[in-house]
Every structure is written in C-alpha cells, then in structure tokens.
Amino acid sequence: MKIRVIRRVVESGLPRFLRMPIAALAVVSVLTPALAQTDYKLGGEPVTAAKADPAIVAALSQVSQTRIRQTIEKLVSFGTRSTLSSMATDLPLGQGVTAAADWIYSQFEEISKECGDCLEVKRDTFTNPVAERIPKPTTITNVYAILRGTGAADDKGYGRMYLVTGHYDSRNSDVMDDHGTAPGANDDASGVAVSLECARVLSKLKEKLPASLVFVAVAGEEQGLNGSSHLAKLAKDEGWDLEGVLNNDIVGGNTTPGDTLQRKDVVRVFSEGIPTVATPEQVRRIRALGTADDAPSRELARATADVARTYDKGSNGKLGFAPFLVSRPDRYLRGGDHTSFNREGFAAVRITEWREDYNHQHQNVRMEDDVQYGDLLQYVDFKYVANVARLNAATLATLAASPGIPVDVKVNARKLENGTTLTWKAPAGAAAGLHYELLWRETNAPDWQYLKVIPAAAGSDEVTITVPVSKDNVFFGVRAVDAAGHRGLVAVP
Incomplete structure (x- = not known):
C-alpha cells in the first residue's frame, strides 16, 4: 500500500x-x-559539500603515482598499439596491440588475486568488418573487469553499474600505419592507467558497494570508436543498468616546456545536453521546458564537481584539484568513447586535460625545426594523472554507494x-x-x-x-x- x-x-x-x-x-x-530574489531560498539551504567517507578517503590515499608511471611506461613499451596491428604477423615478439591487451588482462587478474578474486575479468573480442579506417576485417579486443556490487540480483545480473574507461590503442601521423612507432603515452595510456588504478584501490574497499563497478580498456578508438561502440551495444543488449560512464582520454597533464597556459589544478569534463537518442517528442519537451542543461550526462558531470568539493581539498582548505565542466559533448573536430555510450542511451562524460599539445598527439616521433613531435612519456605529469584517478575513484565509489x-x-x-x-x-x-x-x-x-x-x-x-x-x-x-x-x-x- x-x-x-x-x-x-x-x-x-x-x-x-x-x-x-x-x-x-x-x-x-x-x-x-x-x-x-529571496523566494528562491524559501525552505532551503545553500548546497554545500557532503561529509567525506573515511573508507573512500583511505582508498584515495592508496592511488600511486609510481604505479601509474609503471603502467604508462609499460604501454609505451609495446612500440605500437595501433588497432590494425592485431592482424600483423611480422611484429617483434611482445610488440603490438594484442600484446598490450594480454598485459592489461594480466593486470586485472593480478588486482583480482590481491582482493580474493573479487573481479570478473573478461575480454570482449570481435571482428570488425571493413570500414573507413579498417582496411580489412580486424580483430578488436576490449578488456574489462567487473567488481560486483551487493545489489546484484544473481549470477547473471549486476544490478546498478558505473563504468570507467580509457582506450589502449594508439596511432601516429598515419592512422593506417600498423607498424610504425606510436607510443601513445598521453593519448591514451594515461586514461588506461586511471582505469587500472581505480580497479586497484576500489577493489580493496572492506565494505562492498551496493552498485557494481566496471573497469575498462577499449581498443579501436583511433579507428572510429569501434571498441567502445561494440561494448556499449553489448551493455545495451545484455540489459546492463548502467547509470554512468567516465571516459578518460588524454589526462596526462601535458608538460611541454615553456607552456605557461597549462593548468594542473583542473581537468575538463565534457557532457552532452540534448541526449543523442532523444526522440522528436522528447526534444520538443526539452525545448519547451528549457532543460537542455539537465540531461543525464550533465548531471553526471555535476556529480564529479560535487564529489570534488568533498574529497579533493588542498592544504589551504580550497579545492586543490577539481573538474571544469564544459557544456558540450566534446572538443571541436574531435571525438571519444563516451559518445558510443551516449548513442546507446547511457549517461557518459569525457574527461580531458586542460590544454592539449597537438605536437604530442597523432604525430610521428621526430625532431623538426628544433621541435619534438610525438606522444612521448616525457610529456606526462604523473602527479596530474594521479589526481585524475582520485577524482574518478571518488566519483565511482560515491555514486556506487548511493541509493x-x-x-x-x-x-x-x-x-x-x-x-x-x-x-x-x-x-x-x-x-x-x-x-x-x-x-x-x-x-x-x-x-x-x-x-x-x-x-x-x-x-x-x-x-x-x-x-x-x-x-x-x-x-x-x-x-x-x-x-x-x-x-x-x-x-x-
């Protein structure tokens, strides 16, 4: 009743x-x-930061710059992580995107052993047909691990879910080059490091969270969001109750010498307004009510800011590191894996450093006119990546613990x-x-x-x-x- x-x-x-x-x-x-204007306040109080959860605070303190650096260094060591290299038969042993996938899988397994086999480690492997940036049928593998929540109904269902991802494939100047060096340190070994680090520290929580968490590394991003599109469709087809997706792509805090405009105290969070899957009737209603800024992805972005006010305090009592919310789906002329989840009707945001250096993205490694090109390890700020990992971990844990x-x-x-x-x-x-x-x-x-x-x-x-x-x-x-x-x-x- x-x-x-x-x-x-x-x-x-x-x-x-x-x-x-x-x-x-x-x-x-x-x-x-x-x-x-005081009628706005009647019966209400100003929104302030929530009280911190000691268990989440302890987990954030375990985020390691050293582990993050080791992860990025290892991913760079695979020479190229071009998605197309999965079909190459003449790469040196231990090189290429398949070797990288195997290593990421082993890392999730290692993390799982440390928490008593608490993670379900999986591969989502499929053959992508010929497409604009796929010259022949190509094997693509997404690697992910699920930390099952207490709200999971049975062995097949995971209950409410939250997902964090980065893409482990890389590219150089020629997106069709499946052999040339493509270190991809910032784009996007940094995002994969965030996903792995979130898995490591949140899997150690003594009390299980109500919602399940999914830690992901996808491939195929540089070829057209192929891996994330497949995984997002899998999530939709399997009925995942996926309430939010955090896509970390280029979160290395670029450290080009002489760049005085870079900010290390913020990270951008992009989110769509009118949902990609909105029907004409829904669009009409959004326009009538003026709620284009209240889409599910926008509320997910706001949640990262709300969490930051609780957990990312500087020693002076002010925010030491916080998200900078950008009210558009992505940057100009660029795309990301969050869009794949938006297309399937899920709330998803993109997290990206404040100021990108395009000499260190999608470029062959070379010196030209005394300028160093290439996405090299030396331009990654591991302290910055650790801060991004803490923001992600705090957001995931808070939302997963909520009702x-x-x-x-x-x-x-x-x-x-x-x-x-x-x-x-x-x-x-x-x-x-x-x-x-x-x-x-x-x-x-x-x-x-x-x-x-x-x-x-x-x-x-x-x-x-x-x-x-x-x-x-x-x-x-x-x-x-x-x-x-x-x-x-x-x-x-």
Missing part, C-alpha cells in the same frame, strides 16, 4: 516583504534586488500556482535509511544552489511535496542520499 505524504510551507511563513502590496514590492525590487536515482520525478503543472508541487518514487531496490535532497537553482545558474532535505515516507516508496518556490523561476532536481551521506545522481522532472 502506498501512502502519499504531503508537506506544505504555508504562506503565513513567508517573509513580510513578500506579503506587501504589489506597488510596495516593486519599490523593494528596485532598491534592493537581492531581497526580491540510486529517484524515478518518476514530476512537477504538477496542471494548475496555476506560485508554489511548486513535486512527486517522485524511490530508486528501484533502494535500501532502508535513505532520504532525499530536493534541489533547485536559478535558470541561468550552472549548478545546484539550494536544497531541502526530505525524509523518505515511512511505508511508502512515493513522496509528494509542495514548496513556495515558483517552477517558472527555477529548475528543480531530486537526488537520493543514504544514511552515510552518499549522494546519488540528480533526476530532474
């Missing part, structure tokens, strides 16, 4: 100036515009009123002890500004609440929070 719980903030509790005659209120608006995403979030728009009535239901399979945060922000604000804590309704999975904040003036969202304070992704009406 469902019980509807209604909580109202009555008009008599409004500040006195909001009950003034219209003429008087207009004068207040002219003289003190800040006062005229999940509220469902059927709706605003009652059937009557004219200056307040707002919202309803929603608990996340599927959520454990007891959760509560909700009703969030809102001004329509031109980039992130959530105010929140109101809403207890879960005893004996019911449905909540209804009315607040004296006009739906015409703000955007609303709802997220579920467990008893320990782990915040889930925001769902918008």
Whole structure:
C-alpha cells in the first residue's frame, strides 16, 4: 500500500516583504534586488559539500603515482598499439596491440588475486568488418573487469553499474600505419592507467558497494570508436543498468616546456545536453521546458564537481584539484568513447586535460625545426594523472554507494500556482535509511544552489511535496542520499 505524504510551507511563513502590496514590492525590487530574489531560498539551504567517507578517503590515499608511471611506461613499451596491428604477423615478439591487451588482462587478474578474486575479468573480442579506417576485417579486443556490487540480483545480473574507461590503442601521423612507432603515452595510456588504478584501490574497499563497478580498456578508438561502440551495444543488449560512464582520454597533464597556459589544478569534463537518442517528442519537451542543461550526462558531470568539493581539498582548505565542466559533448573536430555510450542511451562524460599539445598527439616521433613531435612519456605529469584517478575513484565509489536515482520525478503543472508541487518514487531496490535532497537553482545558474532535505515516507516508496518556490523561476532536481551521506545522481522532472 502506498501512502502519499504531503508537506506544505504555508504562506503565513513567508517573509513580510513578500506579503506587501504589489506597488510596495516593486519599490523593494528596485532598491534592493537581492531581497526580491529571496523566494528562491524559501525552505532551503545553500548546497554545500557532503561529509567525506573515511573508507573512500583511505582508498584515495592508496592511488600511486609510481604505479601509474609503471603502467604508462609499460604501454609505451609495446612500440605500437595501433588497432590494425592485431592482424600483423611480422611484429617483434611482445610488440603490438594484442600484446598490450594480454598485459592489461594480466593486470586485472593480478588486482583480482590481491582482493580474493573479487573481479570478473573478461575480454570482449570481435571482428570488425571493413570500414573507413579498417582496411580489412580486424580483430578488436576490449578488456574489462567487473567488481560486483551487493545489489546484484544473481549470477547473471549486476544490478546498478558505473563504468570507467580509457582506450589502449594508439596511432601516429598515419592512422593506417600498423607498424610504425606510436607510443601513445598521453593519448591514451594515461586514461588506461586511471582505469587500472581505480580497479586497484576500489577493489580493496572492506565494505562492498551496493552498485557494481566496471573497469575498462577499449581498443579501436583511433579507428572510429569501434571498441567502445561494440561494448556499449553489448551493455545495451545484455540489459546492463548502467547509470554512468567516465571516459578518460588524454589526462596526462601535458608538460611541454615553456607552456605557461597549462593548468594542473583542473581537468575538463565534457557532457552532452540534448541526449543523442532523444526522440522528436522528447526534444520538443526539452525545448519547451528549457532543460537542455539537465540531461543525464550533465548531471553526471555535476556529480564529479560535487564529489570534488568533498574529497579533493588542498592544504589551504580550497579545492586543490577539481573538474571544469564544459557544456558540450566534446572538443571541436574531435571525438571519444563516451559518445558510443551516449548513442546507446547511457549517461557518459569525457574527461580531458586542460590544454592539449597537438605536437604530442597523432604525430610521428621526430625532431623538426628544433621541435619534438610525438606522444612521448616525457610529456606526462604523473602527479596530474594521479589526481585524475582520485577524482574518478571518488566519483565511482560515491555514486556506487548511493541509493540510486529517484524515478518518476514530476512537477504538477496542471494548475496555476506560485508554489511548486513535486512527486517522485524511490530508486528501484533502494535500501532502508535513505532520504532525499530536493534541489533547485536559478535558470541561468550552472549548478545546484539550494536544497531541502526530505525524509523518505515511512511505508511508502512515493513522496509528494509542495514548496513556495515558483517552477517558472527555477529548475528543480531530486537526488537520493543514504544514511552515510552518499549522494546519488540528480533526476530532474
């Protein structure tokens, strides 16, 4: 039996100036515009950082620059990791993309042994037919490991899932060159190092997380997102309840000498607005409501920023390292593996260093006019990659520990009123002890500004609440929070 719980903030509790005659209120608006906007805050508090989880703090402290450097050095040592090299028969022993895949698989297995075989290590191997950058049928292998969560229903289902990935293939100036040196230190051995390091530190958590985590290294990115496209389709076909994907691509913090514009305190997080899979009717609704900035991928990006405020503090109390949110799917003229997951309807973001050096991407290793070209190890900042790994690990652990995403979030728009009535239901399979945060922000604000804590309704999975904040003036969202304070992704009406 469902019980509807209604909580109202009555008009008599409004500040006195909001009950003034219209003429008087207009004068207040002219003289003190800040006062005229206080109705946004009624019943709410400013959004602040969540309390840190000691177990997550301990895991982040285990992220190792040394291990990250060793991973990137090893991947560079394979000479070329061109996806096309999987079909070459004359490469030196231990060289090429297949040897790299075998090594990544062995690393996941080693990590699994250290945690009592807690990881399911897998290969997703397929033959890609001839395509624009695939001159003949080519074997492509994605390597991944699953840390099963406590919410997994059975041996076949994994429950809610979050995924982190980087691509282990590389290229030089000629994307069709399957033999030439292509070290790919930054693009994208750095992203693979993040995925492996997240697997290593999160697999050591003493308490299992409710949601499952997937740690991935894909191939075929440089040939056209081939590997990630196959894995994303596999996830869709197998019914993975994949709530978020973090794609790390070029996160090495390029260290070109003399580049004074590089920033080491931020990493860019790109996210799509209108979902790639939106139907015409959904696009019409997004345009009508103005919610292009509230797509699932945008909320995933905001979640990385929310987590950073909790876990990436500098010694001076300010943020030492944080995501810089970019409201577009990717950079100009470029693409990434997150798009493959977007195309299958999953929330996914791309994580990339602040300032790329194109002399050190997609270039043959050479000296030309006293300029060093090539994606070489010497231009990777391992401290920076470690910070990116911590951001990823903290985001994965927080979201996996959360109760999940509220469902059927709706605003009652059937009557004219200056307040707002919202309803929603608990996340599927959520454990007891959760509560909700009703969030809102001004329509031109980039992130959530105010929140109101809403207890879960005893004996019911449905909540209804009315607040004296006009739906015409703000955007609303709802997220579920467990008893320990782990915040889930925001769902918008």
